Amino acid sequence: MSSLEDINDFITASRRVRTARELEGLVLSISREMGFDYFALIHHVDLAPMNDELSHMDDGGLLALTNYPPEWVAAYVARNIVVNDPVHLASHRTSVGFRWDEVNKLIDVTSAHRHIRDDTLKAGLDQGFTVPANIPGEANGSCSFAMRFGRALPERNLPMAQLIGSYAFQAARDLVLRRRDTRELKRKSPLPQRQLECILLVAKGYNDAEIGQKLGITEETVKWYLKQARASYGVNKRVQLVMHAIWDGQLPLSEVFRSAP
Amino acid sequence: MVCLVNSFNRSQHVALLCSMHQDRKRIFVDTLKWDVPHDGTFERDQFDDEFAEYLIVRDPDTGEHCASMRLLRTDRPHILGSLFTELCDEAVPSAPDIREVTRLCMSPRLRARDRLHARNTLIRGMVEYAILTGIKAFTGVADMTWFSQILSAGWDCRPLGLPKTLEGKTLAGLIIHITPDTLNGFVDSWRCPSPALRVLELDEFRAA
Numbered sequence: 001m002s003s004l005e006d007i008n009d010f011i012t013a014s015r016r017v018r019t020a021r022e023l024e025g026l027v028l029s030i031s032r033e034m035g036f037d038y039f040a041l042i043h044h045v046d047l048a049p050m051n052d053e054l055s056h057m058d059d060g061g062l063l064a065l066t067n068y069p070p071e072w073v074a075a076y077v078a079r080n081i082v083v084n085d086p087v088h089l090a091s092h093r094t095s096v097g098f099r100w101d102e103v104n105k106l107i108d109v110t111s112a113h114r115h116i117r118d119d120t121l122k123a124g125l126d127q128g129f130t131v132p133a134n135i136p137g138e139a140n141g142s143c144s145f146a147m148r149f150g151r152a153l154p155e156r157n158l159p160m161a162q163l164i165g166s167y168a169f170q171a172a173r174d175l176v177l178r179r180r181d182t183r184e185l186k187r188k189s190p191l192p193q194r195q196l197e198c199i200l201l202v203a204k205g206y207n208d209a210e211i212g213q214k215l216g217i218t219e220e221t222v223k224w225y226l227k228q229a230r231a232s233y234g235v236n237k238r239v240q241l242v243m244h245a246i247w248d249g250q251l252p253l254s255e256v257f258r259s260a261p
Numbered sequence: 262m263v264c265l266v267n268s269f270n271r272s273q274h275v276a277l278l279c280s281m282h283q284d285r286k287r288i289f290v291d292t293l294k295w296d297v298p299h300d301g302t303f304e305r306d307q308f309d310d311e312f313a314e315y316l317i318v319r320d321p322d323t324g325e326h327c328a329s330m331r332l333l334r335t336d337r338p339h340i341l342g343s344l345f346t347e348l349c350d351e352a353v354p355s356a357p358d359i360r361e362v363t364r365l366c367m368s369p370r371l372r373a374r375d376r377l378h379a380r381n382t383l384i385r386g387m388v389e390y391a392i393l394t395g396i397k398a399f400t401g402v403a404d405m406t407w408f409s410q411i412l413s414a415g416w417d418c419r420p421l422g423l424p425k426t427l428e429g430k431t432l433a434g435l436i437i438h439i440t441p442d443t444l445n446g447f448v449d450s451w452r453c454p455s456p457a458l459r460v461l462e463l464d465e466f467r468a469a
Contacts (some may be wrong), residue, residue, distance in 0.1 A: 096431045097404040133409045159423040170412040252373045
């Protein structure tokens with residue numbers, strides 16, 4: 001059997017999956033076939049809602065599915081390592097799968113990162129390969145494959161793992177998205193264009209008077225728009241407003257860093 | 262609205278095509294640094310011939326190009342079959358009812374939200390085109406940079422081979438199977454609520 005056939009069988013099966021438990025079995029089995037010991041499919045957000053029954057996925061809340069050692073998952077969630085995991089930070093810099101020993105080519109590794117890496121090793125996870133899954137307007141995510149301590153990565157299967165990782169993430173994402181209450185999504189109506197333009201200029205570092213000049217409106221009007229926008233997120237500070245607008249996909253980072261005003 | 266432009270109605274859409282080739286130069290040559298033929302203003306290659314068809318989202322106010330793709334027949338010379346055969350582990354898909362999508366291009370003038378709207382309109386137009394003309398599948402070459410995003414639409418997209426790193430980019434050949442159900446399968450963020458494809462323009466009727 002060629003690996004392309006294996007991949008296609010996996011895709012077909014993953015498109016039929018209806019529960020997180022079924023997907024877990026499917027991803028575990030193909031991970032083993034490729035020669036990996038562990039997998040972790042996750043959104044890079046607070047993982048506190050994770051539970052053994054997988055209701056966090058079946059309820060449409062959070063994408064998190066893994067067979068990592070349970071003690072490590074518990075420590076990982078309790079210490080909220082997800083936000084400073086060097087592998088995740090690296091996965092935000094690329095869209096192509098990378099080996100964990102190449103993380104230092106993608107980010108500046110700090111002592112905190114080395115500490116996390118040491119703890120990962122102590123938990124029994126050694127080499128790994130991570131496939132980023134960054135979709136504009138959604139939380140970043142990834143699919144990692146890893147080896148028990150002392151076992152080498154199955155090098156020749158890394159291109160296959162790249163595809164399987166992307167498809168596994170898509171299957172998990174599809175499962176979670178389709179379960180999500182559509183009423184809840186509709187409630188989050190988009191910000192009016194004028195408010196969004198003001199928030200964008202806040203993110204670019206302009207003050208209210210400068211924003212008013214750029215948009216051809218008064219400083220008071222700018223203040224009013226920003227006040228309305230803060231109210232719709234229920235936050236008080238400008239920086240919170242910017243973060244919320246980025247988080248729910250209304251203000252893409254690419255827009256913030258565009259050189260044109 | 263998505264215009265279908267081909268050798269039959271090309272003369273009706275000269276300005277729109279110019280605007281598209283200009284944006285293609287800005288995106289593929291200036292931004293992505295692809296090594297493709299251009300004359301300093303327009304990007305145009307040997308596949309932009311009388312057999313090429315274009316789906317183009319046009320700005321209703323300015324008439325300018327917002328987003329587009331080029332469709333090539335796979336039973337004639339096309340990109341996957343001519344330049345990237347190594348991305349197919351088996352025979353390169355080639356049939357009268359398979360089209361290759363190339364030069365998918367979003368205008369650099371679009372703001373993020375308009376960009377998503379234009380993308381969704383274009384993709385809906387592409388599926389409608391397939392359903393109307395009996396096309397069963399689209400093939401294409403994808404940079405892995407876009408792979409998760411392409412899959413995220415929720416359609417039946419399959420790899421044609423394992424990804425390969427060519428000239429520093431990790432690329433994969435893809436095939437997207439289209440059925441009458443494809444439009445219903447899109448996740449919300451990819452949906453375009455109303456029919457998109459415009460095959461004939463009113464002024465074409467007048468011209469005829």
